[in-house]
Amino acid sequence: MPTSRQVAFERIAAELGYDFGGAIKIGGNYAPFVIHRNEVYVSGQIPRVADTVMVTGRVGAMVSLPQAQLAARICAMRALALLRQAAGDLARIERILRITVFVQCSDDFTQHSEVADAASEVLHAVLGDAGMHTRTSVGVLQLPKNAAVEMDLVAAIA
Amino acid sequence: MPTSRQVAFERIAAELGYDFGGAIKIGGNYAPFVIHRNEVYVSGQIPRVADTVMVTGRVGAMVSLPQAQLAARICAMRALALLRQAAGDLARIERILRITVFVQCSDDFTQHSEVADAASEVLHAVLGDAGMHTRTSVGVLQLPKNAAVEMDLVAAIA
């Protein structure tokens, strides 16, 4: 189990062409994750790789659906990388409890579910049934650093 | 207690004129609810009955406050129907811990609390003190399927 999850994680990282192995950058007086009992809260992730936000702009206007889905995949991979760091191993993730997906969109965009699906697919591909989560998707006016997508989550670890 | 909650639920369903007894439709690699220990997370609910989103559009523009409140009531009933399914019986719901109400609104709309009140009233009418929850209400640019309102929640079950 640990091996297959890690293999799936590395496969998706390779497909995206990004390395999610490094430290996740975070600023200010807050933490990338907090562990309480057997739950892990993960801070809102934008599609940043190293110092660059990979997908910026407004979905439905300058940002296409496939680009927004790429953004959602990167957010999900960052969240998984933080969960791995919190739990020590992807194998120790018992269940993703909730993800919230914020899409910075134009005022007539309605495909938030299709954007969020890309994040859900990553979680399911890496974690299998443990990756089946509840989800809330909303379209918002703006996101930090002009990011196209932001996603946070809470998970249970063994 | 189980009976009175179920009676209140059926009474509100009858007042709204909708049946919340069927399966709640959900797409993608995520779940309508996830149970972890004695907590239930419920995915974001839009005012959908069967295949139709009953209230679409922007509150404060095409959608009136009473229509938005209807939307909030439907969302709350859907969430209760999922909680009932998760817990096996409305009587097993110990407490609603948090609801988050997203209102798709015009840029000068400020009555989000009045919209959310309609959801809060449903929870209180069905669950009594156990339905007294914390709440966050925000006005957002867009919601999935052009829904006027979306609501998620987390609850404790016995």
Add this chain to the structure above:
Amino acid sequence: MPTSRQVAFERIAAELGYDFGGAIKIGGNYAPFVIHRNEVYVSGQIPRVADTVMVTGRVGAMVSLPQAQLAARICAMRALALLRQAAGDLARIERILRITVFVQCSDDFTQHSEVADAASEVLHAVLGDAGMHTRTSVGVLQLPKNAAVEMDLVAAIA
């Protein structure tokens, strides 16, 4: 520990020039906080002092970054006042698990993190390491009562 937290709380209240000792006003069928096991959920807080929302309007347009940061500080102090009420004493707060900061902003505003930093700093100043939380910041179209900022949180208590 209890003394130093309370001293820091009172110092920030004095700097802001507001009294956070009174009852927190809330309307409708919901609660300012809910305690479940050792977790406290706090309802979304706007920068209200007594009956007045101190900072209203759109950040990036009529509301400057420093004004928005003031709003975030007031929200954080209100949340701390409620946590103190829930726990009986600031000393019993074990950890802030998550804050979500909603900023009512113009459509080209991207400094949500800088706004949220002001809330994070208050939590850290009062609670030290226990105030290190996960955070999600988003820019939204509208907030209740035209508030510039809204913030909710969940915390663990001893």
